[in-house]
Amino acid sequence: MTEQNTAAPAAADPELRERLVGSIRELLPQVLRREVDGVTEDTALMDALGLSSTTGLELVLELEERLELEISVEDLGRDDFGTVGSLADYVAGNLLTEA
Structure with missing residues (x-):
């Protein structure tokens, strides 16, 4: 039997997370191809805004380009x-670094 890593991810840099939330909010109208008002960290991306798997992937790619980051999508589900905040949490905790 193999052990799974159940440790919680390291706490994300609050400044980076704030930049991610802001960037997600700014990119949503472009990705969804319509105006979206009142988006907060708690806004449900799929349920409230109708984000699909395709537009979700596009959003992640746009985030990478805008912030010049590389995001690991291996465990992205x-x-x-779920929300703007949960996506920011995932991205902040799953950045790839150049070796």
Whole structure:
């Protein structure tokens, strides 16, 4: 039997997370191709805004380009797209660094 790593991810840099939330909010109208008002960290991406798996992937790619980051999408799942905040948490905790 193999052990799974159940440790909680390291706390994300609050400044980076704030930048991610802001960037997600700014990119949503572009990705969804319509105006979106009143988006907060708690806004449900799929339920409230109708984000699909395709537009979710586009959003992640746009985030990478805008912030010049590389995001590991290996463990990216539907739950990570729950809210603006949950996506920011995932991204902040899953950045790839150049070796």
